[in-house]
Amino acid sequence: MATLRQDPTTKEWIILAPRRAERPAAYSPFPRDPLPQRDDRCPFCPGNEHQTPPEIARVALDGAWDQRVVPNLFPALEPGGSLEREDAAGLFGEMGGVGSHEVIVESPVHGERMDEMPLERVARVIGLWRDRYLTLKADPATKGVIVFKNFGERAGTSLVHPHSQIVATPVFPPDSLRRYAVATRYFDDTGHCVYDDLLEAELRREERLISKVDGFAAVAPFAARVPFETWIMPLRHQTSFGHLQDDLVSALAELLRGMLGALRRVAGDPDFNVVVLSAPSHEEWKPFFLWHVRILPRLATAAGFELGSGMYINTVSPEASARLLREALAGVGTG
């Protein structure tokens, strides 16, 4: 029989219904075309810089760029304009699409995946995420900043050149508000951060712990919504992703890269999203929240049940997921 598990950080239940054989062979590999080092038609490849809107930032290395930050050519939100709501008290509340939507080109190499990048490159990407997060957050119009990466068509991208994105919104993202409300309630009840308590419990129990390194732990969350969901959490309390210290960027880069490689080996190289969750703007120094990185593989499709209920059915237990990812992570570099 299935079980229901409640996520203590949202108070929402998920359905855990393990069904598949929990072995790597159970996952048919996602189809991937072999990619060249360079593609003339790719707007993110060196030489095609004129195909993107004017550059916001770049990291230069040996006279060439290694990362670029550019506005999204089809932005969901754009800087400037009024923040006034129309019909705010009525049924048809509306406001201008004020905000930002940036793309981080992660590498000059067209076919390079994050799990295959040199460590220093991943670290530079994460450094850029943090720097752009801080810059966008500093705008008084900003109420939420979402850093994310889409890998593969099932994760919502058709551009294969390695890239990530960062969006600043002029309203509080609803998931962020909800998580923060639960964390505030928990703090008021216990005097602790729910994420800190959760991490401490997972470090003690070990069964859902995938890896612990200096500064970070990777955990399969107790109430994972999707197979092989992974949270990378800082070991020392930090509310905002903007507070990530320089001397920890490299450790995060190594763990993120390692987890993506482990996922690839364990689960048939699935499409995935990476998202960075942080406290809502203006709540960045309160002790209620812990920023963290989530890896969300796209092995399952949200169907009518999920869309109608907000509940998720997960077919792989977090304990099995942790064991498989732990083994795969330990095998890095030995194959």
Place this chain on the structure above:
Amino acid sequence: MATLRQDPTTKEWIILAPRRAERPAAYSPFPRDPLPQRDDRCPFCPGNEHQTPPEIARVALDGAWDQRVVPNLFPALEPGGSLEREDAAGLFGEMGGVGSHEVIVESPVHGERMDEMPLERVARVIGLWRDRYLTLKADPATKGVIVFKNFGERAGTSLVHPHSQIVATPVFPPDSLRRYAVATRYFDDTGHCVYDDLLEAELRREERLISKVDGFAAVAPFAARVPFETWIMPLRHQTSFGHLQDDLVSALAELLRGMLGALRRVAGDPDFNVVVLSAPSHEEWKPFFLWHVRILPRLATAAGFELGSGMYINTVSPEASARLLREALAGVGTG
């Protein structure tokens, strides 16, 4: 520039960023294999009844079945067992997967799509949805009942034989709780049901109204999350789907079938989900909520931004969607 719109029934903002040419030709048709009338390997085809778990209900017609209700072979939830929570006050709340998960086989014809079914057949399917809804809801263990239909792989199904599903959960589905809280707040503020007020406003404005028939209206919601999202709402206040009267089933069947056909012609025959939203169990006679049916085409993929924020980016304006669907609906039977 994009605009943000707030859904008055959830208070959540979506981003409306029209981008595509808003014409049918802008949508590449979803690939569909031509389907036979019967498939020997299909567990839902006549003659293969032994391949499903024992039947719960059937509609017989001329000595054969026209619809069957059977337990899902891989149920997310199953009847029986304890409703006790473990570690309810702690970080790892868990309970047994108590509930029900049923499949409604909608037709004996393997390759028959709902938009091509005889009207009486669609009406029988909706009648079964309502009857099973009432039966499952009557169980004191039930806290939510989700009726849904997945059409196509992007909507979460690989079985092509026409079918829908119904799940009874032992916890309140979080989306249902949230919607109900907003509707209760609105009622306390205004003395009205927010859905009734919304429907009245849409009937008056007409720009997002797709169709109005005896008993029901189809509307493109003001803050649609996805392109061509459609709500079919009863014109007379009814909190619970279980209260749908027999004499209105046929009108609902005709409008639902018509909308699915219109969607097919307008948007390249996309995969889609249908979900029936109703009041939470035990709140079925309070005037805060209006049950309705949602059609959710799967033309877009929720990516890292959506997963990290809970906000949706919609690239087709509800006004354009309503106009196109209205035109396509008017063209039914004239092609």
